Amino acid sequence: KQWYQRRVRGSKCLSLVLATLIACQSALTGPSSSVLRDVVESERGREYLCCLTEVFKVACRISRSGCHEDGVVEIFKEIKHSWTLVSEVLDGLIDLPTIREFNIAGSSNEEEWARNCGICLLDTTNEPENSMLQYNRVIYHVTCANFWLNSIDDMLPNLNQKLDRPLL
Secondary structure, three states: OHHHHHHHHHHHHHHHHHHHHHHHHHHHHOOOHHHHHHHHHOHHHHHHHHHHHHHHHHHHHHHHOOOOOHHHHHHHHHHHHHHHHHHHHOOOOOOOOOOHHHOOOOOOOHHHHHHEOOOOOOEOOOOOHHHEEEEOOEEEEHHHHHHHHHHOOOOOOOOOOOOOOOOO
8 A cells, every 4th residue: 555655646746846847847948048048037937947946856856765666657758858859948048957967876784764755766975955844854955845845735745665777
């Protein structure tokens, strides 16, 4: 039952990340380059793109947790494709990180597994203190928790269950 819940919640989270990226992609493909430059140069636009990067990082961390169900793999392929398209639209205006630049690594040590994020399941040991939070004795990346609470459910899950291998 726990495995099923993990898969469903992970799929739902990735589906919402994909929807967020597609919405951004749609918004960015119509305007001229001068309008895009104005967006990127505005404080609100930079903040939006910074948050979009964090949402993409949540998806990357979830993919590194090792869920390889067919639907999840396909969703993550679409997420990578959408991120690439958004990056191409903004090329020359702002430097968005590539997937490889995130350098996201999981924990392989069973004793360290308890220190993994309750959503993306990656090790939080070397993360800055201000990028983590603890709720109900479970540790979360702030960006994972923020995306979960604002897009999926009003209760933080504890999905800490070791999976086979990462998607990245």
